[in-house]
Amino acid sequence: xxxxxxxxxxxxxxxxxxxxxxxxxxxxxxxxxxxxxxxxxxxxxxxxxxxxxxxxxxxxxxxxxxxxxxxxxxxxxxxxxxxxxxxxxxxxxxxxxxxxxxxxxxxxxxxxxxxxxxxxxxxxxxxxxxxxxxxxxxxxxxxxxxxxxxxxxxxxxxxxxxxxxxxxxxxxxxxxxxxxxxxxxxxxxxxxxxxxxxxxxxxxxxxxxxxxxxxxxxxxxxxxxxxxxxxxxxxxxxxxxxxxxxxxxxxxxxxxxxxxxxxxxxxxxxxxxxxx
Numbered sequence: 001x002x003x004x005x006x007x008x009x010x011x012x013x014x015x016x017x018x019x020x021x022x023x024x025x026x027x028x029x030x031x032x033x034x035x036x037x038x039x040x041x042x043x044x045x046x047x048x049x050x051x052x053x054x055x056x057x058x059x060x061x062x063x064x065x066x067x068x069x070x071x072x073x074x075x076x077x078x079x080x081x082x083x084x085x086x087x088x089x090x091x092x093x094x095x096x097x098x099x100x101x102x103x104x105x106x107x108x109x110x111x112x113x114x115x116x117x118x119x120x121x122x123x124x125x126x127x128x129x130x131x132x133x134x135x136x137x138x139x140x141x142x143x144x145x146x147x148x149x150x151x152x153x154x155x156x157x158x159x160x161x162x163x164x165x166x167x168x169x170x171x172x173x174x175x176x177x178x179x180x181x182x183x184x185x186x187x188x189x190x191x192x193x194x195x196x197x198x199x200x201x202x203x204x205x206x207x208x209x210x211x212x213x214x215x216x217x218x219x220x221x222x223x224x225x226x227x228x229x230x231x232x233x234x235x236x237x238x239x240x241x242x243x244x245x246x247x248x249x250x251x252x253x254x255x256x257x258x259x260x261x262x263x264x265x266x267x268x269x270x271x272x273x274x275x276x
Contacts, residue, residue, distance in 0.1 A: 229241075
């Protein structure tokens with residue numbers, strides 16, 4: 001069997017690399033970079049303003065980012081080297097929003113919103129979210145969506161309501177101030193349980209059929225559990241087994257490969273329970 005990395009030999013003696021060979025070579029190089037430097041690599045993504053392929057070591061904007069890895073072979077004529085998504089651009093699938101890093105610009109809203117499961121989400125996350133809900137139904141799991149995109153003003157109301165109900169200290173362990181919520185990106189989703197509705201926003205959600213299904217399957221659809229148990233000092237929030245963030249399937253795999261649990265750890269970005 002010919003090597004997947006080999007070039008095709010043209011009649012005039014020149015070599016031409018097929019798309020399959022280019023992908024195989026870049027995948028191999030990305031693996032070498034990951035093993036050697038521990039930075040993420042090989043992430044594909046799209047935005048409503050146009051699709052852009054992304055590859056290389058580490059995202060632009062991360063403190064420890066390495067420059068995008070060069071291909072083992074020259075890129076085909078007329079093509080530009082791909083750039084990694086930003087961790088600070090609010091429209092990026094890699095954006096990290098926490099108490100140290102607010103959304104920029106403050107009034108950001110996704111360019112395109114799509115309704116999935118009764119809630120609006122950014123268009124870039126909609127296909128995977130739709131597929132996730134369909135897979136849950138096929139498995140007999142009554143998964144619901146309780147919250148998707150929230151505007152800055154919507155988040156202000158959510159935060160103020162939490163403060164009135166629980167007091168400031170408790171509220172800020174589970175509710176972001178306006179401008180610091182992942183929901184404003186359109187990439188975060190709160191899930192609920194159709195089988196046990198009372199566990200929609202409680203720690204008991206983790207033990208519901210829906211919570212267990214998400215823990216096992218959400219990553220296959222590009223969703224990462226954003227606030228895992230025991231990581232408050234990293235993420236700034238208490239465990240929220242219902243809160244998932246769409247980052248794309250490839251990045252979920254890279255996070256697991258690195259053996260870390262949070263975006264802060266993966267990208268080397270500051271976080272924690274105190275606001276900047």
